[in-house]
Amino acid sequence: xxxxxxxxxxxxxxxxxxxxxxxxxxxxxxxxxxxxxxxxxxxxxxxxxxxxxxxxxxxxxxxxxxxxxxxxxxxxxxxxxxxxxxxxxxxxxxxxxxxxxxxxxxxxxxxxxxxxxxxxxxxxxxxxxxxxxxxxxxxxxxxxxxxxxxxxxxxxxxxxxxxxxxxxxxxxxxxxxxxxxxxxxxxxxxxxxxxxxxxxxxxxxxxxxxxxxxxxxxxxxxxxxxxxxxxxxxxxxxxxxxxxxxxxxxxxxxxxxxxxxxxxxxxxxxxxxxxxxxxxxxxxxx
Amino acid sequence: xxxxxxxxxxxxxxxxxxxxxxxxxxxxxxxxxxxxxxxxxxxxxxxxxxxxxxxxxxxxxxxxxxxxxxxxxxxxxxxxxxxxxxxxxxxxxxxxxxxxxxxxxxxxxxxxxxxxxxxxxxxxxxxxxxxxxxxxxxxxxxxxxxxxxxxxxxxxxxxxxxxxxxxxxxxxxxxxxxxxxxxxxxxxxxxxxxxxxxxxxxxxxxxxxxxxxxxxxxxxxxxxxxxxxxxxxxxxxxxxxxxxxxxxxxxxxxxxxxxxxxxxxxxxxxxxxxxxxxxxxxxxxx
Numbered sequence: 338x339x340x341x342x343x344x345x346x347x348x349x350x351x352x353x354x355x356x357x358x359x360x361x362x363x364x365x366x367x368x369x370x371x372x373x374x375x376x377x378x379x380x381x382x383x384x385x386x387x388x389x390x391x392x393x394x395x396x397x398x399x400x401x402x403x404x405x406x407x408x409x410x411x412x413x414x415x416x417x418x419x420x421x422x423x424x425x426x427x428x429x430x431x432x433x434x435x436x437x438x439x440x441x442x443x444x445x446x447x448x449x450x451x452x453x454x455x456x457x458x459x460x461x462x463x464x465x466x467x468x469x470x471x472x473x474x475x476x477x478x479x480x481x482x483x484x485x486x487x488x489x490x491x492x493x494x495x496x497x498x499x500x501x502x503x504x505x506x507x508x509x510x511x512x513x514x515x516x517x518x519x520x521x522x523x524x525x526x527x528x529x530x531x532x533x534x535x536x537x538x539x540x541x542x543x544x545x546x547x548x549x550x551x552x553x554x555x556x557x558x559x560x561x562x563x564x565x566x567x568x569x570x571x572x573x574x575x576x577x578x579x580x581x582x583x584x585x586x587x588x589x590x591x592x593x594x595x596x597x598x599x600x601x602x603x604x605x606x607x608x609x610x611x612x613x614x615x616x617x618x619x620x621x622x623x
Numbered sequence: 624x625x626x627x628x629x630x631x632x633x634x635x636x637x638x639x640x641x642x643x644x645x646x647x648x649x650x651x652x653x654x655x656x657x658x659x660x661x662x663x664x665x666x667x668x669x670x671x672x673x674x675x676x677x678x679x680x681x682x683x684x685x686x687x688x689x690x691x692x693x694x695x696x697x698x699x700x701x702x703x704x705x706x707x708x709x710x711x712x713x714x715x716x717x718x719x720x721x722x723x724x725x726x727x728x729x730x731x732x733x734x735x736x737x738x739x740x741x742x743x744x745x746x747x748x749x750x751x752x753x754x755x756x757x758x759x760x761x762x763x764x765x766x767x768x769x770x771x772x773x774x775x776x777x778x779x780x781x782x783x784x785x786x787x788x789x790x791x792x793x794x795x796x797x798x799x800x801x802x803x804x805x806x807x808x809x810x811x812x813x814x815x816x817x818x819x820x821x822x823x824x825x826x827x828x829x830x831x832x833x834x835x836x837x838x839x840x841x842x843x844x845x846x847x848x849x850x851x852x853x854x855x856x857x858x859x860x861x862x863x864x865x866x867x868x869x870x871x872x873x874x875x876x877x878x879x880x881x882x883x884x885x886x887x888x889x890x891x892x893x894x895x896x897x898x899x900x901x902x903x904x905x906x907x908x909x
Contacts, residue, residue: 360776360777364777365781366776366781366784366785366805367784368784369776369780369781369784370776373776417739421735421736421739424735426730426731426732426735427732427735444712445712446712446713446787447784447787449707449710449712449713449735450707450776450780450783450784452739453703453707453738453739453742453780454775454776454780454781456739456742456743457742457771457774457775457776457780458771458775458776460746460767460771461767461768461771461772461775464750464764464767464768464771465768467760467764468761468764468765468768474753474760474761474764475754475760477764478750478753478754478760478763478764479754481746481747481750481767482747482750482751482754485743485744485746485747485750486747488743489740489743489744489747490646490652490655490656490659490736490740490743490744491646491650494655494736494739494740494743495651495652495655495740497736498652498653498654498655498733498736499652501732501733519652
């Protein structure tokens with residue numbers, strides 16, 4: 338079966354779970370739940386939660402409630418970061434995935450609160466995942482701590498701080514790498530490790546999957562930068578094609594995918610989703 | 624010993640722990656850690672974490688790392704909510720506790736990210752509390768779920784949505800009560816229940832302490848409203864004195880404290896901190 342269909346199947350599973358875990362649209366107080374659902378259920382590839390499920394598969398685990406809860410927890414944390422990054426005080430974006438951004442629809446105050454509520458619900462789902470974790474609640478707690486670090490001031494939030502221009506004097510190539518590692522890479526790694534840990538990975542498999550996720554996150558972000566070239570150029574932003582030129586950026590992404598794939602060498606066909614995901618990241622057009 | 628000294632002692636313990644758990648001021652990326660520390664370590668009564676410790680004492684537990692981690696987790700979640708509530712898109716406050724608000728010092732983007740990072744670190748500390756919980760990690764996870772619900776869209780965030788004026792057609796007295804229960808009450812209740820649960824409370828004690836916390840949170844918020852009368856009046860805001868008049872508001876706070884105290888009837892002197900806290904809430908001048 339081709340990868341897009343497999344990814345779509347995983348995305349459907351995740352969206353059904355998100356729909357169940359999010360409060361109903363018209364539950365009071367108005368309009369926070371409408372806004373939460375608008376910000377989460379409006380599309381997206383669901384790549385991070387799909388990778389979480391794929392990593393669990395790679396270590397031999399079936400999809401069950403603990404994995405779905407954790408996958409949705411990570412997706413909510415990803416969605417909160419998009420809502421806040423789009424705010425006027427941040428990147429000031431009016432559109433995302435072809436629809437008006439949350440603050441354009443609900444206003445700035447509700448958008449800030451929507452992000453806050455999604456982040457909070459994300460951790461609630463991770464805690465519920467830990468309560469039903471087949472590997473035990475201590476493994477589930479380790480996942481929460483890792484996700485919190487990946488999302489916090491030394492991870493995703495820190496990456497956004499750097500992206501806003503906090504360190505203008507740094508070497509652009511080094512700074513760019515650090516922004517990407519923190520802003521995108523950290524949550525990719527946390528998603529893959531969460532799936533592996535909840536799936537019962539031994540230490541060696543966990544290390545290989547971590548390496549896979551680091552390279553995959555890097556390739557994903559470089560390709561994102563390249564795809565963004567076709568959109569309205571944001572010239573002030575530091576991007577791989579801007580710093581290294583398009584051919585070198587492309588080569589760097591290909592190298593990262595090669596490294597990601599070789600990290601999976603000792604895995605059997607149960608890691609095929611992760612392998613195909615790496616090819617997909619390189620070939621995607623949007 | 625008088626209550627202010629006992630509270631100051633608990634606050635000192637909590638502030639030493641916050642100082643340890645927060646990243647160092649000049650750790651990169653600049654200036655997020657500076658801003659996090661500015662937003663947390665600039666004063667405050669530390670009432671919520673002190674109540675958490677007090678509730679654990681009331682059920683016979685000594686202060687240990689699990690309680691300190693959870694107390695600091697709840698304080699960080701409280702501090703994040705202040706940083707976001709103060710933003711220009713929300714209450715647009717320039718000062719808090721006599722100092723410029725975080726967005727006045729660090730700008731709006733960093734203030735949004737500071738709140739995000741504090742909320743995230745709050746959950747990390749709660750997860751670390753669960754990992755070392757003397758009552759076991761499942762009790763610790765129950766605390767995380769309860770705190771997340773208290774802080775989320777049906778708790779604190781929901782209260783702020785209502786406070787922003789989402790339901791202008793509702794009965795003002797009912798709306799006011801709901802705002803207070805969600806915006807302040809929920810986190811008071813979560814703090815007290817967290818201390819009780821981590822301290823090993825049995826179900827009956829837990830229920831009594833929950834009742835205590837509900838009434839205490841209500842009294843706290845009414846007194847807050849009364850104290851705010853002396854500040855620049857925010858006439859657009861729904862407050863107890865505005866809706867009920869000052870004497871009735873005062874009487875309602877006194878009644879709540881009376882109920883809070885009687886919820887503690889079956890406890891011995893180990894609940895004296897909680898008793899004194901209830902008296903303090905009524906008599907405080909700032």
